[in-house]
Amino acid sequence: MCITRSHSRRAPAIDLGFADKIAVVLVTHGDRAGPVRNKALLSHTNAIYQRAQFCCVACGVLKGEPLIEEALQKAVQAGPALILVYPLFMSSGYFVETVLARRIAKGDLPVPVRVLPPIGLSARLPELLWKRSLEVACLAEFSPENTRLLLTGHGSKIGQRSAQATAQVARQLVTFNVFNKVQTAFLEEPPLLHNQLAADRGPTVIAGLFASDGLHAYDDVPAAIEETGANAVYTGAIGTHPEIVDLVLAELSDEGVRLS
Structure with missing residues (x-):
């Protein structure tokens, strides 16, 4: 186009x-x-x-x-x-x-x-993720101070760039000091999203560090929530905001x- x-x-x-x-x-x-x-x-x-x-x-x-x-x-x-x-x-x-x-x-x-x-x-991305995550938490009637923010990226089986970038964004999200805790999860490398959801049944906002509503963002994340029965809501892919x-x-x- x-x-x-x-x-x-x-x-x-x-x-x-x-x-x-x-x-x-x-x-x-x-x-x-x-x-x-x-x-x-x-x-x-x-x-x-x-x-x-x-x-x-x-x-x-x-x-x-x-x-x-x-x-x-x-x-x-x-x-x-x-x-x-x-x-x-x-x-x-x-x-x-x-x-x-x-x-x-x-x-x-x-x-x-x-x-x-x-x-x-981009140094501007963490703030947008934080704003969207807070909005979704409020819509779900989750109290942010009692809610986990689970930043979820693609991950990779062959390199560390995805994990490193996700960790960097997570560190920035911690500085907003709004959610109870900030953790990371991935779809293709540990810690896997499915495992992170199963390990903590508390209220969770999954922040999607994805560019678009493709296969992973549109299908895999909602499926993990359903399969684990997690008390979680999903922001969607931040790249679509x-x-x-x-x-x-x-x-x-x-x-x-x-x-x-």
């Missing part, structure tokens, strides 16, 4: 300096499940276009459609001086540092490309300041 700027009236824009010479490409892994695949990615792309004067806002995925190669080519066609690629991944690692980098390089694009750190490493758009624009603005 790519949206290029027309001359029709749009919503008030955020001033990012020379944004009209920059194309932005959002990239994620690609949903394998969920009600509408890549729905959040498409929605965020449109919202960013509405609020900033980039010459093109495109999105692509590593698996599925629209492919990252298509998004990059559409960005090039808009005639930018620079393409900023923002990975909607919750950590660095194989997909960001190897797969994405390889596919960008293979395109041999005639425009410089700068890949920003993934959204999961509407305020992710504000976060992305702030990160892009920071990059614009560094480039100016």
